[in-house]
Amino acid sequence: MTAHAHDPLSLSGRALSVRRRSFLGYVMAGATLVAAADLGLAQAARGAVPSGVQVPELYDLEDLQTDAAQPTANLITVTINEDGTASFAIPRMEVGQGITTSTAMLIAEELDLPLDKVIVTLAPARPELVWNQLTGGSNTTVSTYTPVRVAAAIAKGALLDAAAIQLGAEVARLQSHEGIITAPDGSSVTYGELATRAASTTDRTVQVELKDASDFSVIGTPRNRDDALAAVTGQKKFAMDLHVPGALPTMVCRPPTLNGTPKRLLNKREILAMPGVKNVAKVDTGIAVRAKTFGQCIDAIRKMDVVWNPGPVEGESDQTILARLRKAEVPLAVPDVNPLAKTVEESFTFMFRSSAALEPNCAVADVREDGATIWAGLKVPILAQQNIARALGMTQDQVRVNVITGGGSFGHKLFSDAAIEAAKISQAMGEPVRLMWHRADEPRQGRLHPMVTSRIRATHLAGQVLSFEQRNTSVVTDFSHGLGEIITSTIDEAPTEVGRTLGGLGFSETIFTLTQELPYDFGLVTQLLDETDDRFNTGSMRNIYSPDTAVANELVIDRIAKQMGKDPLAFRLEFLKDDRTRAALQKAADAGGWGRKLPDGVAQGIAIHKEYKGATAVLVEIDCRPATVGRDIYHAVTGPRVTKAVLAVDAGLVINPRGLEAQMIGGFSDGMALTLTSSCHLRDGHFLEASWDNYFYTRQWNVPPEFEVHVMPSDSEQPGGAGEAGVAASAAAVACAYARATGTMPTRFPINHGTLSFKPKSFVPSVPQSPVNGLDHTY
Amino acid sequence: MPKQTFVLNGKSITVDVHDDVRVLWVLRDLLGVTGPKYGCGINVCKACTSHINGRAFSPCSVRVGDLRPDDEVTTIEGLPDTVGEDLHPMQRAWVDRDVAQCGYCQPGQIMAAVALVRKVRREGRAITESDLDGIRNICRCGTYTRIREAIRQGERQM
Numbered sequence A: 001m002t003a004h005a006h007d008p009l010s011l012s013g014r015a016l017s018v019r020r021r022s023f024l025g026y027v028m029a030g031a032t033l034v035a036a037a038d039l040g041l042a043q044a045a046r047g048a049v050p051s052g053v054q055v056p057e058l059y060d061l062e063d064l065q066t067d068a069a070q071p072t073a074n075l076i077t078v079t080i081n082e083d084g085t086a087s088f089a090i091p092r093m094e095v096g097q098g099i100t101t102s103t104a105m106l107i108a109e110e111l112d113l114p115l116d117k118v119i120v121t122l123a124p125a126r127p128e129l130v131w132n133q134l135t136g137g138s139n140t141t142v143s144t145y146t147p148v149r150v151a152a153a154i155a156k157g158a159l160l161d162a163a164a165i166q167l168g169a170e171v172a173r174l175q176s177h178e179g180i181i182t183a184p185d186g187s188s189v190t191y192g193e194l195a196t197r198a199a200s201t202t203d204r205t206v207q208v209e210l211k212d213a214s215d216f217s218v219i220g221t222p223r224n225r226d227d228a229l230a231a232v233t234g235q236k237k238f239a240m241d242l243h244v245p246g247a248l249p250t251m252v253c254r255p256p257t258l259n260g261t262p263k264r265l266l267n268k269r270e271i272l273a274m275p276g277v278k279n280v281a282k283v284d285t286g287i288a289v290r291a292k293t294f295g296q297c298i299d300a301i302r303k304m305d306v307v308w309n310p311g312p313v314e315g316e317s318d319q320t321i322l323a324r325l326r327k328a329e330v331p332l333a334v335p336d337v338n339p340l341a342k343t344v345e346e347s348f349t350f351m352f353r354s355s356a357a358l359e360p361n362c363a364v365a366d367v368r369e370d371g372a373t374i375w376a377g378l379k380v381p382i383l384a385q386q387n388i389a390r391a392l393g394m395t396q397d398q399v400r401v402n403v404i405t406g407g408g409s410f411g412h413k414l415f416s417d418a419a420i421e422a423a424k425i426s427q428a429m430g431e432p433v434r435l436m437w438h439r440a441d442e443p444r445q446g447r448l449h450p451m452v453t454s455r456i457r458a459t460h461l462a463g464q465v466l467s468f469e470q471r472n473t474s475v476v477t478d479f480s481h482g483l484g485e486i487i488t489s490t491i492d493e494a495p496t497e498v499g500r501t502l503g504g505l506g507f508s509e510t511i512f513t514l515t516q517e518l519p520y521d522f523g524l525v526t527q528l529l530d531e532t533d534d535r536f537n538t539g540s541m542r543n544i545y546s547p548d549t550a551v552a553n554e555l556v557i558d559r560i561a562k563q564m565g566k567d568p569l570a571f572r573l574e575f576l577k578d579d580r581t582r583a584a585l586q587k588a589a590d591a592g593g594w595g596r597k598l599p600d601g602v603a604q605g606i607a608i609h610k611e612y613k614g615a616t617a618v619l620v621e622i623d624c625r626p627a628t629v630g631r632d633i634y635h636a637v638t639g640p641r642v643t644k645a646v647l648a649v650d651a652g653l654v655i656n657p658r659g660l661e662a663q664m665i666g667g668f669s670d671g672m673a674l675t676l677t678s679s680c681h682l683r684d685g686h687f688l689e690a691s692w693d694n695y696f697y698t699r700q701w702n703v704p705p706e707f708e709v710h711v712m713p714s715d716s717e718q719p720g721g722a723g724e725a726g727v728a729a730s731a732a733a734v735a736c737a738y739a740r741a742t743g744t745m746p747t748r749f750p751i752n753h754g755t756l757s758f759k760p761k762s763f764v765p766s767v768p769q770s771p772v773n774g775l776d777h778t779y
Numbered sequence B: 001m002p003k004q005t006f007v008l009n010g011k012s013i014t015v016d017v018h019d020d021v022r023v024l025w026v027l028r029d030l031l032g033v034t035g036p037k038y039g040c041g042i043n044v045c046k047a048c049t050s051h052i053n054g055r056a057f058s059p060c061s062v063r064v065g066d067l068r069p070d071d072e073v074t075t076i077e078g079l080p081d082t083v084g085e086d087l088h089p090m091q092r093a094w095v096d097r098d099v100a101q102c103g104y105c106q107p108g109q110i111m112a113a114v115a116l117v118r119k120v121r122r123e124g125r126a127i128t129e130s131d132l133d134g135i136r137n138i139c140r141c142g143t144y145t146r147i148r149e150a151i152r153q154g155e156r157q158m
Helices: A061-068 A099-111 A140-167 A228-233 A268-272 A294-303 A318-328 A381-392 A417-429 A441-445 A483-493 A496-502 A507-515 A546-564 A568-575 A579-592 A657-676 A727-742 B023-030 B089-096 B106-122 B129-133 B144-157
Strands: A022-028 A034-038 A075-080 A086-090 A118-122 A175-177 A180-182 A188-190 A204-209 A248-253 A261-265 A277-283 A286-291 A306-309 A342-350 A362-368 A371-376 A399-403 A433-436 A452-461 A464-475 A524-532 A602-611 A614-623 A641-650 A706-711 B003-008 B011-016 B050-052 B055-057 B072-074
Touching: A022 A075, A022 A140, A034 A140, A075 A140, A086 A099, A086 A140, A099 A118, A099 A140, A140 A175, A140 A180, A140 A188, A140 A204, A228 B089, A228 B106, A248 A294, A248 A417, A248 B023, A261 A277, A261 A286, A268 A277, A268 A294, A277 A294, A277 A417, A286 A294, A286 A417, A286 A433, A294 B023, A318 A452, A318 A464, A318 A524, A342 A546, A362 A417, A371 A381, A371 A417, A381 A399, A381 A417, A417 A433, A452 A546, A464 A546, A507 A524, A546 A568, A546 A602, A546 A657, A546 A727, A568 A579, A568 A602, A579 A602, A579 A614, A579 A641, A579 A706, A602 A727, A614 A657, A614 A727, A641 A657, A641 A727, A657 A706, A657 A727, A657 B144, B050 B106, B055 B106, B089 B106, B089 B144, B106 B144
Parallel strands: A086 A118, A248 A433, A371 A399, A464 A524, A641 A706, B003 B072
Antiparallel strands: A022 A034, A022 A204, A034 A075, A075 A086, A175 A180, A180 A188, A248 A286, A261 A306, A277 A286, A342 A452, A362 A371, A362 A433, A452 A464, A602 A614, A614 A641, B003 B011, B050 B055, B050 B072
């Protein structure tokens, strides 16, 4: 990974051809037309690379996930229905990122069918897909773009064949438009009428060519979400909205310290006699209660008298964990550069953060003697199925796992914690359950982004950066949801150069190495991760390591620029080695008016991030003047106000620009919160946060009044990832602006972590009671 | 068990449940009205925002026993009927602006937005930036910018 010159590494065998290619697929036996493609058809675009590269330039997490799909020769199918619709069950999870809409667009494009006639649902756990049913790493469109189109194109071909017979005309002379096929004589037939006629009695292999990009009329056009109407009318169903007979509300009384365990419930009889309460059961995570309403579950939990075993971090706090990280920090290398070079050295700390969505962890479970059915938001449903089967003492095929659209994820739903817990409770009670975590359970016992330190040592001389070394030390990130298995099965297939680099790294370190890229010509560049302490419930929060590394990098870059007497924008434009990133940066700077005069205490910041086969640049303006910081909004933690944000994103080939813009809006909200407001405080073995009035995710009073997203034009044939692409550069731009506005170098994030802006809620009982004064606050 | 009577989305309903059960659970768990969402249970996140007698409130923080028989509770499901259309203008603005991401908070956001427009009109004025800043409903997908745009549009069309 060092910046020495060597011959370009040839990866031509893997490069995506510019020519139109033929793909093989299948027309499947069925009552109506069913067309199939191998989900392993996806092929990442890789070309020859210049010298002086970091691993993600050659081979990144997108490639890894995409390649992991290759050996699983299992099929995805597009079905044409008699009502003229096409249906497809995507083996991924919709959590708000818009993949059902963008996937419907791919199918509508190839089929020449109106978008509202394409119905995309979520596939249940399909064990035959092995590792090809994981929603994460912003990889869905990257890995399904080609196979979904192939399946749709095969369906289209079969429809044309059937229409040719029906209309007595040659296929080549038929026109398809909006679900109708028309012959030269003007006669026509609809897809619905052809659905059964085009059906096959046997499976057969067929060859198709995909539509050329120049013929696209759906892909690349802004479209609204397919579930927009359902969302605004309250009809969209989340797991807790499903009606499963007998599945009564269920909650768990949880331990007062992180990952404590229950010894026993002392007043079971009293609890069972409470209004609405039906069942009580001890499970490994706490004492579960099932009642007619969730309110009665809360009442019961608050009355429970439970003896607890302590958790593994009993007595620990932010300070003790940070001290442990410091101890695990590997010394920075002494750079082998000119002794006259100036050294810039900084150390940053990033506190624990919660990845909880607004929909808390939840699942419906109906466990019977001979089998179990689960309904939950699950990004890795096959693993959930395996884990649930193991927990219940059943075989995998006895467990049916239905994937339900999630009320957000942000990495949280990579884990099936609630689904496994619900299954155990249902089995223990012998009843179906509708398990929901109380909000207080989320930051206190749920998955977190680990605490991280990031140290940087950079050297520069005579206007050149000679070395840039970054060492992150982190509490362990849990990758037990399966990325690890992908790695073990895929790493041998990676380009040799990459395999050598990654061999011997742990899973998290591998993910770090596959995702982190500092796209500047900074001489000797190294970025490494070391981990310690696996006692916390962690996971890959949206954009995983990148927001922290980007904040650290871009702050140091601003400092180097200052030492060289260069403008932050000019410096970045000079040193960026990637044209796409440079173009995005220039766009953000131009659109945002970089360099305009601002009052004291108000400043701009600008930052970039390159990942997910794309690049993002963000310009912000932040107001840190006392009157703004201390502005008075009822029950609000205010602080510095970002007054303007301009994002420019190059996400390669864009399927739905409106959806991409939505992801940038959300990514910015996340990034800004990471830098300014959102964190969890560990004290005495437990996290203090228990609700949204403690955990300060971005609220309306933080939102920039001026906000723009610019989608960069791209001639790429390859879609990039969108879901996480906006977070890191946003976090970094806000940090850089804050540093410039205050004339400081912030070294701990979020910047407000030192102020505890709330009174912690009780730990026993583990959940707060709902207020009763709601009618005093109507408006 | 006490009988609780109130008007829900234009119809008088009666349900057998203890006085102290919060309205959110009566709606969701007993009546199957799932538009209002749970996000905190302590009147902080506002995902359950609905209307009582035309004003915004959080059903998670009101005892069902505190409702009078003539109190009119409107959830997102009943919002279009208040204007006698398939969709309320605020819902139309939401669709037009493609506001929702995961959609979980959006019923509450829309109910809050409608109440905000009514409130400022009672005060004889239009929505200001500071009114928008003061909206407490959380959107964990962070689509606040589009929420602000949609409220402005909905206000014009209400």
